[in-house]
Amino acid sequence: MAFLEARxxxxxxxxxxxxxxxxxxxxxxxxxxxxxxxxxxxxxFVKLVTGTDRPTRGTIRIDGKDVAEHPEQFGLIAxxxxxxxxxxxxxVTENLLMPFEKSGHRGLVRRKAMEIEAQxxxxxxxxxxxxxxxxxxxxVPDQQLLQIARASTNTGMKVLILDEPTSSLTPIEVExxxxxxxxxxxxxxxxxxxxxxxxxxxxxxxxxxxxxxxQKVEAGKxxxxxxxxxxxxxxxxxxxxxxxxxxTTARADAPALLTVERLSGERFxxxxxxxxxxxxxxxxxxxxxxxxxxxxxxxGYRKARGGRVTMDGAPWELGSTSASVGxxxxxxxxxxxxxxxxxxxxxxxxxxxxxxxxxxSPLGIRARKENEAVDRIIDEYEIRTDSRExxxxxxxxxxxxxxIIGRAMATDPRILIFDEPTKGIDxxxxxxxxxxxxxxxxxxxxxxxxxxxxxxxRKCANRIxxxxxxxxxxxxxxxxxDNETLVGAIFSREAANV
Amino acid sequence: MSDLQKADAAQSKNxxxxxxxxxxxxxxxxxVLIVIFVASSILSPYFLTPYNMSVVGRGLAFVALVTIGQAxxxxxxxxxxxxxxIGGLCGIVTGMLMVNAGxxxxxxxxxxxxxxxxxxxxxxxxxxxxxxxxxxLTIGTAGIYGGAILVLTxxxxxxxxxxxxQFLGRGTVWGIPMPxxxxxxxxxCAVFLTLKTPFGRYMYAIGNNRDAxxxxxxxxxxxxxxxxxxxxxxxxxxGVLLVARLGxxxxxxxxxxxxxxxxxxxxxxxxxxxxxxxxxxxxxxAAIIGIIENIIVLFGVSPYWQGIVSGAIVVIAISFDxxxxxxxxxxx
Numbered sequence: 001m002a003f004l005e006a007r008x009x010x011x012x013x014x015x016x017x018x019x020x021x022x023x024x025x026x027x028x029x030x031x032x033x034x035x036x037x038x039x040x041x042x043x044x045f046v047k048l049v050t051g052t053d054r055p056t057r058g059t060i061r062i063d064g065k066d067v068a069e070h071p072e073q074f075g076l077i078a079x080x081x082x083x084x085x086x087x088x089x090x091x092v093t094e095n096l097l098m099p100f101e102k103s104g105h106r107g108l109v110r111r112k113a114m115e116i117e118a119q120x121x122x123x124x125x126x127x128x129x130x131x132x133x134x135x136x137x138x139x140v141p142d143q144q145l146l147q148i149a150r151a152s153t154n155t156g157m158k159v160l161i162l163d164e165p166t167s168s169l170t171p172i173e174v175e176x177x178x179x180x181x182x183x184x185x186x187x188x189x190x191x192x193x194x195x196x197x198x199x200x201x202x203x204x205x206x207x208x209x210x211x212x213x214x215q216k217v218e219a220g221k222x223x224x225x226x227x228x229x230x231x232x233x234x235x236x237x238x239x240x241x242x243x244x245x246x247x248t249t250a251r252a253d254a255p256a257l258l259t260v261e262r263l264s265g266e267r268f269x270x271x272x273x274x275x276x277x278x279x280x281x282x283x284x285x286x287x288x289x290x291x292x293x294x295x296x297x298x299x300g301y302r303k304a305r306g307g308r309v310t311m312d313g314a315p316w317e318l319g320s321t322s323a324s325v326g327x328x329x330x331x332x333x334x335x336x337x338x339x340x341x342x343x344x345x346x347x348x349x350x351x352x353x354x355x356x357x358x359x360x361s362p363l364g365i366r367a368r369k370e371n372e373a374v375d376r377i378i379d380e381y382e383i384r385t386d387s388r389e390x391x392x393x394x395x396x397x398x399x400x401x402x403x404i405i406g407r408a409m410a411t412d413p414r415i416l417i418f419d420e421p422t423k424g425i426d427x428x429x430x431x432x433x434x435x436x437x438x439x440x441x442x443x444x445x446x447x448x449x450x451x452x453x454x455x456x457x458r459k460c461a462n463r464i465x466x467x468x469x470x471x472x473x474x475x476x477x478x479x480x481x482d483n484e485t486l487v488g489a490i491f492s493r494e495a496a497n498v
Numbered sequence: 499m500s501d502l503q504k505a506d507a508a509q510s511k512n513x514x515x516x517x518x519x520x521x522x523x524x525x526x527x528x529x530v531l532i533v534i535f536v537a538s539s540i541l542s543p544y545f546l547t548p549y550n551m552s553v554v555g556r557g558l559a560f561v562a563l564v565t566i567g568q569a570x571x572x573x574x575x576x577x578x579x580x581x582x583x584i585g586g587l588c589g590i591v592t593g594m595l596m597v598n599a600g601x602x603x604x605x606x607x608x609x610x611x612x613x614x615x616x617x618x619x620x621x622x623x624x625x626x627x628x629x630x631x632x633x634x635l636t637i638g639t640a641g642i643y644g645g646a647i648l649v650l651t652x653x654x655x656x657x658x659x660x661x662x663x664q665f666l667g668r669g670t671v672w673g674i675p676m677p678x679x680x681x682x683x684x685x686x687c688a689v690f691l692t693l694k695t696p697f698g699r700y701m702y703a704i705g706n707n708r709d710a711x712x713x714x715x716x717x718x719x720x721x722x723x724x725x726x727x728x729x730x731x732x733x734x735x736x737g738v739l740l741v742a743r744l745g746x747x748x749x750x751x752x753x754x755x756x757x758x759x760x761x762x763x764x765x766x767x768x769x770x771x772x773x774x775x776x777x778x779x780x781x782x783x784a785a786i787i788g789i790i791e792n793i794i795v796l797f798g799v800s801p802y803w804q805g806i807v808s809g810a811i812v813v814i815a816i817s818f819d820x821x822x823x824x825x826x827x828x829x830x
Contacts, residue, residue: 299713301712301713321712321713321714321715322715322716322717323715324715325714325715326715330715331713333713338707338709338710339707339709339710339713340710340713341707341710342702342703342706342707342710342711342773343706343707344706344769344773344774345702345703345706345773349699349702352699353699353700353703353714353716354714356696356699360695360696363694364690364693364694364695365694365695365696365699
């Protein structure tokens with residue numbers, strides 16, 4: 001009998017069945033990969049087995065005991081959400097050991113004793129920060145590991161659920177997380193690993209379950225299946241993710257649309273490149289290599305320290321986002337939540353913001369025009385929602401992203417900067433986003449794609465610029481460059497053939 | 499997609515009118531307002547008399563003008579604690595210009611409104627330029643503006659306001675008090691501005707997510723400053739109208755315009771964190787407070803107890819609204 005056992009699990013919401021008749025077994029000392037598109041029911045499943053929501057049907061047994069009668073069994077399950085949920089202005093120690101009553105530190109706060117205990121966790125999880133560091137000052141991978149460490153300060157924990165723990169990490173950093181997961185295997189902890197990255201699933205997982213539209217469509221041992229098979233099971237159709245989405249309209253000899261010369265700013269130095277209409281220009285590098293900072297500086301969101309930018313040969317005003325948007329540049333941020341959506345507003349109001357020129361009149365914004373235009377975007381970008389009046393924060397991440405892209409498109413941009421556009425997004429939506437980028441480029445838009453997934457860059461970009469700690473280390477034609485050269489340029493301090 | 503599904507999808511994109519009306523968060527406050535109004539009419543024979551109505555309406559008008567400004571700022575995620583002293587200072591200045599300097603009353607009213615706008619501009623400019631939280635900054639400017647009132651008046655009221663502008667405070671249009679009419683006009687403008695214009699959409703966007711608004715190319719700081727200016731001018735208008743009503747410029751004008759409008763906006767569903775609620779809701783909130791204060795007087799509650807009673811009822815009104823909203827969310 002499995003340690004965590006779900007039988008016939010179902011959860012209905014008004015109008016939707018989020019989870020339907022799902023059986024899942026999680027064994028100790030192994031990793032169970034839970035995969036599926038956004039909205040397939042993964043989060044609902046997590047909520048049920050962690051006790052934050054109750055099932056409509058079915059039973060959950062933890063260590064043989066039905067949780068309906070023994071809710072204390074939920075204490076054996078720990079969950080690490082995808083979004084960082086740390087307290088940025090408190091120390092590593094405080095983040096690890098709060099609430100203090102639970103970690104055995106009753107009474108007054110004794111810093112020394114706590115820091116000694118915290119150091120033990122930092123060593124075990126390979127976290128490179130000091131116990132007294134403020135969390136906002138430590139690196140992203142350290143923060144990610146700290147979240148996992150915090151979950152395991154719960155000493156009774158037997159099953160750990162990790163929701164996309166690697167979505168903001170680079171391959172080397174992912175390996176640090178995997179080392180921790182393997183350590184859990186040795187300690188007899190069962191891990192539920194939720195991820196959209198198939199290579200990682202096969203790397204770390206033993207068992208798998210595929211969910212689609214709330215139902216279990218496949219399960220078994222990863223050793224006996226293939227990546228293609230899993231993707232097919234998730235999407236219900238054969239996806240051509242292997243094919244290239246590179247625009248055919250890239251012309252290197254054409255006059256540049258955007259020219260950046262010796263641009264410097266916060267966390268990057270001396271960056272120069274050209275962008276042509278009709279091409280996708282990729283930016284590769286590690287998290288923190290300065291790619292987002294460059295883009296945000298060109299866009300006017302951050303201050304430049306030096307350098308020059310021209311568009312169509314005319315000087316470009318740095319430091320004003322509204323001037324940039326006015327001249328047809330848009331930046332789609334990696335941080336959807338912080339830079340993309342207006343959480344309390346409806347889907348209509350979120351999209352409507354960029355088509356006010358079209359919908360406004362002397363008598364105010366015309367509701368009908370706005371509704372029609374928004375519905376068109378919902379249809380065209382296949383945004384799944386039951387109403388345009390739905391709060392955007394209630395949509396899945398992929399649908400939010402499509403809404404943001406649809407909103408950007410409605411302004412007829414000439415230059416689009418996509419910063420990690422597929423972070424935390426399922427395979428099918430990924431393919432849609434690639435196709436959208438391709439067709440835009442082929443309509444004459446100049447596109448910059450910042451991505452940490454080499455695969456994504458290779459599929460989409462005509463040229464790839466590599467960055468290392470704020471400096472350009474190379475510019476490559478995707479067609480004629482192999483993966484090793486690119487990865488080499490990301491990790492090397494030496495400038496290659498710039 | 500089959501045609502049937504398409505029809506289904508089209509229908510669900512246009513939810514029924516009734517449902518949309520019920521889901522509108524404004525309904526909660528409106529229901530509370532109606533209940534309190536009806537209850538007051540039943541409980542006190544004096545409540546629904548024309549005289550009492552004009553007292554309530556006139557009293558509401560001044561606070562409501564400030565509430566329009568404060569609620570607009572709250573939609574942006576700002577708070578201005580100096581709106582009361584701006585109203586007071588502008589009332590004093592208009593009185594001094596008319597009485598002490600013998601200036602044309604209309605011109606001095608106009609100058610007072612400009613002063614209100616300028617003081618609002620100072621708040622907005624310092625908030626955006628120094629990247630301060632407006633709540634903290636305006637604690638300071640409220641002290642400065644309030645101090646200026648005392649320096650100018652030495653605590654003594656300015657009497658002898660020219661009669662030709664007193665109708666602004668005392669007059670009626672078809673039996674409706676003039677200040678109330680002016681407030682309604684301002685309210686209409688504010689509702690149109692916030693709900694039907696791009697400027698209003700930008701206000702909501704900024705209140706929801708300032709960074710995302712900048713990323714969309716919205717001129718965030720310009721809009722924030724402008725709303726501070728409008729709020730300052732509205733407070734000045736309230737101050738001038740109250741001077742016209744009283745016939746004297748009292749140094750105490752505006753003392754009650756600081757927390758009342760914030761409470762009114764919150765009762766009306768405007769979040770202190772920004773981006774949520776409507777101006778109309780805030781005015782309903784102000785009306786609720788106004789009626790409660792009136793009925794307490796009509797019931798002859800001891801003046802010493804009035805603060806406790808009206809405060810308690812405000813707390814009840816807020817919790818009722820919060821509970822009903824949670825209930826509505828569960829239903830949907």
